[in-house]
Amino acid sequence: MESKIFFDSNIVLDILDRKRGNYDKVSKVLEWVETQGWRIVISEDMLTTIYYIFSKKEDLLHFFQIVEEEWEILCFDREVRKKAYEMALESGGDFEDIIQCIAAKEAGCEALLTLDRTFYDCGLKIVGYEEILRW
DSSP states (O other): OOOEEEEOHHHHHHHHOGGGSOHHHHHHHHHHHHHHTOEEEEEHHHHHHHHHHOSOHHHHHHHHHHHHHHSEEEOOOHHHHHHHHHHHHHHOOOHHHHHHHHHHHHTTOSEEEOSOTTOOOSSSEEEOHHHHHTO
16 A cells, blocks of 8 residues: 655645755655655645645646646545544634644555644644655
């Protein structure tokens, strides 16, 4: 079975924008993911969010075409949405984090890579650049 890792939006933005200051770290992670044979997973809603944020639209659309072929893109089904609503109401946590974590967990991801130190914990291993490279 193929191992999977979910990339939060901030990780994808680090891949796209060298000015964010983490390009060297994310490059090492991408190399590690490839050598380990892991599959990168993101959520479908990230595409529109990143498109809205990122200024080089044509470059981004070319990047998305590559992502479409090489990564797994998750959609939120009704059950994932319902769980996320309930968990967000119960915990007061960030709905976006919660729904992504639940979807990643249900898709069989082993970890979620993020720069957000307060990312909602739904039972997945939440890691940053340094932690993932120590695996």
